[in-house]
Amino acid sequence: MNQMYPKNGRVILHVDMNSFYASVEMAHNPMLKGKPLAVAGNVEERRGIIVTCSYEARKFGVKTTMPLWEAKKLCPSLVVMKPNFERYRTASSGIFDLLRSFTEQVEPVSIDEGYLDISDCAEMGTPIEIAETIQNRILQTMDLPCSIGIAPNKFLAKTASDMKKPLGITILRKRDVPKILWPYEVGEMHGIGNKTAEKFNAVGIRTIGDLAHAPDGLMKQLLGINGTRLKNRAMGIDDRPVDPESIYEHKSIGNSTTLPKDTNSQKELTAVLGRLSLKVAQRLKNKSLVGHKIGVTIRYKDRRTVTRSRLVANAFSESEEIHALAIELFTKHWNGEDVRLLGVTAFEVIEKESAYKQLDLFSYEKEAVKEPLYNVMQQLQSKYGKGIIKKGLPPVRKTGQADTSFSKDFLD
Template sequence: MISSMSEKKGEKGRIIFHVDMNSFYASVEISLNPSLKGKPLAIAGNPKERRGIIVTCSYEARKLGVKTTMPLWQAKKLCPELIVKAPNFDQYRKASTRMFQILREYTSIVEPVSIDEGYLDITEYVTDHPLKIAQSIQNRLLQEMNLPCSIGIAPNKFLAKMASDMKKPLGITILRKRDVQKILWPMPVSEMHGVGAKTAEKLHTIGMETIGDLAQGDEHQLQKLLGINGIRLKERANGIDHRRVDPESIYDFKSIGNSTTLPRDISSQNNLLTVLQKLAQTVSARLKNKEVYTTNIAVTIRYKDRTTLTRSKKLGNPIQEEMDIYQQAKSIFLKNWNGTPVRLLGITGNDLVDEKHAYKQLDLFTYEKDAKEELLLEAIDHLRKKFGEDIIKKGLKTSHKEGHTDTSFNKDFLLEDDE
């Protein structure tokens, strides 16, 4: 019988798990072909191309120096015996679906945050010690699916996420608030969940090198530097996080956009494209300010008779630059504009991903195309040399429910500028 934590835990707070699958794509391949177990395995965007990029790899490959986003030729040089397979996203999605089915057998309060990770709130569903429940989850995923995972146990989402990263593969880590100063504060601020490369750079300019520095930082200085996010990050660094585990959050529709009502109805294609370029510039600036990329571009056209048309395009890879946004918007506009006078134009970037996590999305779209771009490989290599190996990590994938238009960037959603 499931007993309520209100009887057992009193005012001690919530019990949150963060379940993070280990080397998920490679692990799924091994579960499908057990002969791969214990061997150096990599999933690459296009194994046939010399310039293919490593999407993920097994821990055996990692021990030999193979890393995510590494060029395939470089990985093969480090590990000639490397087994390389092309991504099989249908199988990965099936495994993900089954994984979350198992998690929901322990609690209905499950929040997926990507294909291979999610939060659980087990506070009201505890029948045993949380550590035993975590071990049960880990064992079931391993025995029933042959998939390893690491689990963080904590009183809130931030600490649970930090805990799950502390021991991989097959780790279970408990992180209490009283452990924050001893365990988290000595860590580099760049290793803190929620701190991207640009944010870490800004924090370094005011002498904040560790999580402890951030935790003890001046609030006014942080707010001036990072806005409200500065205060939020200081709270996180002190182990404070009031966010609830929200099963519906996977449907959040995150958007940043800009629209403008034209001073007069315009039918000149060149003039309309000029307006689009200006909108792309604004959207790009807002994306950079929020430190996010967009993976979906939408264009809104309102005609003289106030008929409004919105068309969107899912992108092969995340974009943020003005010219990239403009080219995508221009293509959508020219394909859908009927040639009559336009009253309003808008560009919106949907399905946002953190700058820090943008490269994760490459494996979800057209990783192979980017594998052909040597400049991308050089850029990734440059970032790693300049900011460290962890500059490009796995991250979140946002999803949305059709028709759902709430946004966590409300002030930026299709804002209209008066001209």
């Protein structure tokens, strides 16, 4: 037993719920079991997007973020439901309570996945026995399937849990990395997106093995410190501990400025929010961080100060996103009086690679349309020049409209 729990190492589990939203709906209504099921936004509209789907639906080729019309074309018998986020949050809370009954060393990563450090749990059995117990207990008590990865670190545990779904348990040791991981394309590695994979491919790094053997100087040149980090992961190296307190951290990155003169000009205040958003975005990027909560500070000429914030479904780091969120908050809470100081802050900041994109229907739909939109913009700019399309605000109306509030047209 003790041989399975190394004295100088860790035993990490990564628990990943299978097709979580769809599984919760099937647990709530057993009549849905065995049917091709999808949870989607704008169910009544053609432009709805698949948020998640059951494995029965996946057999027909239905995938997450697929347009609803396309999914129904592939699977005419597809059962489509609107999401019930309160139901999903309740299920998630129950899952993590169950995990904490095994060890306090539990780190939630998102609503449906988390890490456990069971290095001190030898009295409960072997790592695979503990994983089997967890899997069976979640299935028996909540009727929800999960896959579990067992490994000496978080990266390998996460990778292992993805190898067999649904209801899989996979062990991935560091010595298995060359044989199991290195043959995969580099874009298949956890933590590497399409853009990073393209950068790697451009310099001849096509497999995870290529990444593991890439020169350190090249990695730093391509991605800075993150390049070194990814190379280490490709070699099976990851020293991050399981941190139960990570979800309670409320780190923030913000910028504020006192205006040259008090003003209630919509144009000027919007421009200031834009500059502040850009600074916040640059600081987030420099530290490879993303925020989950946006905040705005408004100080009026009489020094009254209002600070408002709200959680955002999807992690953000781009200046355009921050600016839009800041404008939304500012618009809601500004009373139209002269402003002396403005501030923009990103709260609940975490490392970019740890960020999880919550399955928010509307944001999925926005993301789904971004790529064709950008393609059209590039085509227009190629044909007519870059000046044909400009980012920024629409002109302020001058026909009797005061310059002290944001119009609905602007928000639209």
